[in-house]
Amino acid sequence: MTNRTAAPVTVIGLGLMGRALATAFLKAGHPTTVWNRSSSRATELVAEGARSAPSVGAALEASPLTVLCVTDYRAVRELFDASEAELAGTTLLNLTSGDSTQARETARWAEQHGARYLDGAIMAVPPVVGTADATILLSGPHSDFGTHRTTVEALGTVTHLGEDHGLAALYDVAGLAMMWSVLNAWLQGTAMLRTAGVDAATYAQFARRMAVGVADWLPGYAEQIDRGSFPAEVAALETDARAMAHLIEESEALGVNAELPKLFKAMADRAIAAGHGGEQYPVLIEEFSKP
Incomplete structure (x- = not known):
């Protein structure tokens, strides 16, 4: 049941x-309008209290905020170009996956x-989604x-990263780099x-620790990177390289x-040669920062 005092x-x-x-959004009490190219996907949501808009234009007009979650950034622009819907005066929140360049280009568009x-x-x-465990990253004008x-807080734990529209996409792929690196290292072991x-x-119990x-x-390694100074407080890179060889x-x-x-x-060897x-170890940021 929706709460009409919610946006x-x-x-x-x-x-x-x-x-x-x-x-x-529905569970949080927001009157929710939905649209999809295949309208059958809205059936269950309508049963839960959503309103299915007959067109993209009608969907935009229904709310001050429109959340986009489509295939990719190109699909966003093609969708609105094909519909000739009036965008003036609305706010778009694009949660479609893409890269930072696409995010900035779409913001300009x-x-x-x-x-x-x-x-x-x-x-x-x-x-x-809809719980505190869902991290939602946003970037764009603070206002x-x-x-x-x-x-937006109906979706999870929300963090605004800054005015640069590309930051959310950058954080997204940086997070993926962490995820795949940890998983691949665990699979190696x-x-x-x-x-x-x-x-x-x-092994998973040991690997988790x-x-x-x-x-x-x-945090300590980050301080070294931000200072641009990498004293060997724990171990020198050449020591790590010997362990890598093992x-x-x-x-x-x-x-x-x-x-x-x-x-x-290979990356450590290049840094040692330099x-x-x-x-x-954080001195390897110089290698990671190269094209």
Whole structure:
């Protein structure tokens, strides 16, 4: 049941994530209008109290905030160009996945059409949307964020990253870099330990403690990067490189793929060749920052 004192909101795009967004708004009491190219996807939401708009234009007119969750950024522009819907005066919140360049270009496109624009990223799977465990990243004008903050908070824990429209997309892919790096490192270790009969579940407990421990290093390492100074307070990079060589040798001896540790060592070797062997591991930021 909707609360008519809550701000109306429109959701365009009713894939798994779009439907999760609309459901979260409904549960929070927001009068919710939905639109999807295939109207059948709105059936369950209408049964829950949503209003299905007959057109994109009608969907925009229904609410001061329209949340977009479609295939990609190109689809956003094609959708509105094809519908010839009037964008002037509305605020678009684009939660479609893409990169920072696309986010900034779409912000300029929206401005040219008279719309206000926020870009965002959903760091959660659909079942988590609407709970505090769903991280919602937003970027764009702070005034627009302030206007619609209460509405967007129905989706999860919301963080405004700054005025630059590209920041949410950048944080999104940076988070993916963390996710895949941790998972790949765990898979490397799991593959090695399986050769000794250790199952993945047993190693996962040890690996989790390692991951948490390494995460605790990040604030101190970040200080070194921001200062541009990398004293070897714990270990020098050349010491780490010797351990990387051991990891490669052990992997190859066990018949396990060694591509990942070889990548680690190749980057460390370049930094050492450039004269950074006596500095601490975060000095590798110089290698990661190169094209």
